[in-house]
Amino acid sequence: MNTAIKIENLSKAYQIGQFGTGTISHDINRWWALWRGKEDPYLKLGETNDRSTKGTSDIVWSLKDINLEVEQGTAVGIIGKNGAGKSTLLKILSQVTTPTTGSLKVRGRIASLLEVGTGFHPELTGRENIFLNGAILGMRKSEIKSKFDEIVDFSGVERYIDTPVKRYSSGMYVRLAFAVAAHLESEILIVDEVLAVGDAEFQKKCMGKMGDVSKEQGRTILFVSHNMQMVSALCPQSIMLKNGEIIAKGLTSDIINTYLNPDTSDVTLTLNDFRPSGGKQIRIESIKIDNPLNSLDYYQPVTLQIEVRSLMKRKMENLNFSFGLNDLRDRPVCNSCTSDSFSIEPDGLVKIRLTIDKNKHLMPGKYKVALNLIEGYQFGGIYESKDMIYGFPVIEIRPTESIDGYADSYRWNQGWGSILFNNHIEVTPL
Amino acid sequence: MISNTTLMTQKKIEDWDLVLLPQKKLFDLQLIKVWRYRDLLMLLVRRDFVSFYKQTILGPLWFFIQPLVTTITFTVIFGRLAGISTDGLPQPLFYMAGITTWNYFSDSLTKTSTVFRDNAGIFGKVYFPRLIMPLSIVVSNLIKFGIQLLLLIIMMAYFKLNGSSFSPTIYILLFPILILLMAGQGLGLGLIITAMTNKYRDLAFLVLFGVQLLMYATPVIYPLSTVSEKYRWIVSLNPMTTIVETSRLGLLGQGYFSWLNFTYTVVITMAILFAGSVIFNRVEKSFIDKV
Numbered sequence: 001m002n003t004a005i006k007i008e009n010l011s012k013a014y015q016i017g018q019f020g021t022g023t024i025s026h027d028i029n030r031w032w033a034l035w036r037g038k039e040d041p042y043l044k045l046g047e048t049n050d051r052s053t054k055g056t057s058d059i060v061w062s063l064k065d066i067n068l069e070v071e072q073g074t075a076v077g078i079i080g081k082n083g084a085g086k087s088t089l090l091k092i093l094s095q096v097t098t099p100t101t102g103s104l105k106v107r108g109r110i111a112s113l114l115e116v117g118t119g120f121h122p123e124l125t126g127r128e129n130i131f132l133n134g135a136i137l138g139m140r141k142s143e144i145k146s147k148f149d150e151i152v153d154f155s156g157v158e159r160y161i162d163t164p165v166k167r168y169s170s171g172m173y174v175r176l177a178f179a180v181a182a183h184l185e186s187e188i189l190i191v192d193e194v195l196a197v198g199d200a201e202f203q204k205k206c207m208g209k210m211g212d213v214s215k216e217q218g219r220t221i222l223f224v225s226h227n228m229q230m231v232s233a234l235c236p237q238s239i240m241l242k243n244g245e246i247i248a249k250g251l252t253s254d255i256i257n258t259y260l261n262p263d264t265s266d267v268t269l270t271l272n273d274f275r276p277s278g279g280k281q282i283r284i285e286s287i288k289i290d291n292p293l294n295s296l297d298y299y300q301p302v303t304l305q306i307e308v309r310s311l312m313k314r315k316m317e318n319l320n321f322s323f324g325l326n327d328l329r330d331r332p333v334c335n336s337c338t339s340d341s342f343s344i345e346p347d348g349l350v351k352i353r354l355t356i357d358k359n360k361h362l363m364p365g366k367y368k369v370a371l372n373l374i375e376g377y378q379f380g381g382i383y384e385s386k387d388m389i390y391g392f393p394v395i396e397i398r399p400t401e402s403i404d405g406y407a408d409s410y411r412w413n414q415g416w417g418s419i420l421f422n423n424h425i426e427v428t429p430l
Numbered sequence: 431m432i433s434n435t436t437l438m439t440q441k442k443i444e445d446w447d448l449v450l451l452p453q454k455k456l457f458d459l460q461l462i463k464v465w466r467y468r469d470l471l472m473l474l475v476r477r478d479f480v481s482f483y484k485q486t487i488l489g490p491l492w493f494f495i496q497p498l499v500t501t502i503t504f505t506v507i508f509g510r511l512a513g514i515s516t517d518g519l520p521q522p523l524f525y526m527a528g529i530t531t532w533n534y535f536s537d538s539l540t541k542t543s544t545v546f547r548d549n550a551g552i553f554g555k556v557y558f559p560r561l562i563m564p565l566s567i568v569v570s571n572l573i574k575f576g577i578q579l580l581l582l583i584i585m586m587a588y589f590k591l592n593g594s595s596f597s598p599t600i601y602i603l604l605f606p607i608l609i610l611l612m613a614g615q616g617l618g619l620g621l622i623i624t625a626m627t628n629k630y631r632d633l634a635f636l637v638l639f640g641v642q643l644l645m646y647a648t649p650v651i652y653p654l655s656t657v658s659e660k661y662r663w664i665v666s667l668n669p670m671t672t673i674v675e676t677s678r679l680g681l682l683g684q685g686y687f688s689w690l691n692f693t694y695t696v697v698i699t700m701a702i703l704f705a706g707s708v709i710f711n712r713v714e715k716s717f718i719d720k721v
Contacts, residue, residue, distance in 0.1 A: 015719075091554075096556070096557055097715070097716065097719055104450040106448040121481055123481040124481060124484075131473055132473045135467070135473045136552065136556055140469050
């Protein structure tokens with residue numbers, strides 16, 4: 001197998017903040033340094049790009065020491081949180097911007113779809129825009145001409161092809177734009193979340209097209225998306241970026257799990273894991289799940305130890321927890337509120353044990369704990385919540401040997417959802 | 431970290447189609463790539479042209495209206511009220527010839543000078559040789575210039591039939607070169623300005639009225655012959671002066687021409703164009719981080 005893309009020690013620095021009057025003196029210094037063949041004095045190595053913490057300099061490394069080789073004909077997914085450097089990487093690959101250090105080598109023509117419909121002119125008709133957009137993406141006019149019918153057919157907007165695109169619905173616009181891009185004849189295709197628009201049917205069509213492109217035509221695809229289903233459907237391999245660095249490479253299913261699961265080996269969660277919403281007067285100090293592995297056996301009660309510290313100067317009464325479980329894709333599975341309320345003295349610390357009755361409905365698997373602290377809630381009374389704090393530690397419910405005959409059903413059901421469907425379905429000949 | 435020299439040797443061995451390194455060579459203008467994208471150039475010109483008159487009633491007629499109205503204004507203000515000499519030429523023709531050539535230069539310059547800002551959206555998403563954009567502007571304006579030149583020729587015919595005394599001279603043969611020179615100056619200056627406005631927006635304001643002022647330093651509304659001998663060389667330093675004067679001499683038979691000035695203009699234009707391409711090329715790669 002040939003290597004299609006080879007990235008070595010690639011880094012990219014950005015200047016953040018304002019470009020102002022100070023820049024001209026910086027520029028002169030920088031020119032002078034570069035002229036003498038020295039390094040840029042304003043680039044300090046070692047600053048990580050973490051959007052939530054304050055850095056010391058105006059330079060931020062959105063990519064740091066990226067090394068990656070992509071084989072010809074493979075589809076690679078790139079996942080990571082906002083600001084992890086995914087788009088920067090794609091921008092460098094598409095030659096929209098240059099790396100600050102390191103190198104990038106490519107075999108074959110690159111077509112990048114960082115956005116659909118780049119260069120579409122609203123006044124021009126669909127037909128005219130197909131040619132213009134195709135040419136912007138690097139196609140020759142003759143090439144577009146020979147594929148014109150195919151493009152129109154794929155887009156499904158034939159009826160409007162001689163109407164200015166400003167009269168198109170946004171869906172039609174995207175369809176047409178993607179259709180042009182999908183018919184590019186390039187060895188490497190770079191796609192950045194452009195499929196988020198368009199209806200389900202069209203998304204499916206695009207995914208199909210991209211699948212063909214990589215599997216049948218042997219073209220290389222780099223695909224960025226927050227939609228894990230799309231990534232796993234299209235890309236057998238993935239990389240995960242965090243703060244500008246590749247932190248995981250490998251099979252997509254493994255990478256997605258790493259991405260979706262915060263580190264579960266830590267038993268005690270710190271304050272950083274909780275986001276206060278509303279006020280900051282009351283804080284959850286820690287949560288412990290009564291099991292060193294953060295995992296519970298199926299059909300066992302869940303016990304959480306929680307320490308709550310109040311920063312209020314008054315006594316807080318009528319405090320309740322709402323406890324819920326979400327699946328790893330953050331879909332709520334269940335939620336309930338404590339039946340007994342508690343109170344905290346000013347500046348006080350309260351340790352609470354929260355026990356949830358043994359469950360027999362949850363499928364074994366991993367769940368995120370969603371915990372809310374609510375003030376002023378009275379069971380059966382008026383709902384008024386304040387100072388909610390919630391966090392998402394993960395617990396795992398492990399399968400166990402048969403208990404009351406349920407084991408068989410969950411085994412049979414494994415991987416098919418969060419709720420155990422226990423009914424026996426009988427087939428009786430009529 | 432691997433040094434650049436080893437990378438270059440690796441390239442030879444491994445034969446990559448594209449190698450991206452942080453620092454780019456200063457004089458690598460990538461003209462081959464520009465040629466490969468020539469279809470895009472033509473489509474962009476078409477886009478400019480078609481979108482210009484879409485949803486207008488007068489359509490392409492607008493190309494005529496602007497120079498006509500300007501000519502009338504100039505004739506009234508500078509010709510009638512101020513009484514500035516036109517070297518014995520019919521005033522409308524004199525102004526029209528000046529305006530047509532000047533407009534080509536100034537339109538190319540002003541449009542090119544905002545090319546990064548106007549196209550930041552596209553440039554941020556797709557790669558193609560950036561030089562295509564300014565080139566398409568110059569070509570679009572060339573077509574507009576051609577149309578306006580046609581209007582000038584119609585006007586010339588009209589005045590000739592009505593007995594005005596003027597006649598084209600042999601210098602008309604220089605006209606194609608003059609067009610190239612104008613295009614080169616507009617493009618070159620525009621490239622320099624756009625590369626710099628990218629970071630220092632101040633220049634954009636400067637260009638707006640700078641071009642207007644420059645028109646008064648060019649013999650558009652007055653012939654060079656009205657400038658006293660002592661100061662003529664100063665006006666001649668402006669490379670547009672030779673172009674406007676020579677084109678008038680070629681088309682209408684009145685104007686100042688010297689081979690010295692002409693050579694000077696050619697050299698200056700080449701220098702501007704070269705400097706513009708190099709600076710533009712330098713900024714092109716990193717501009718998107720600084721918009």
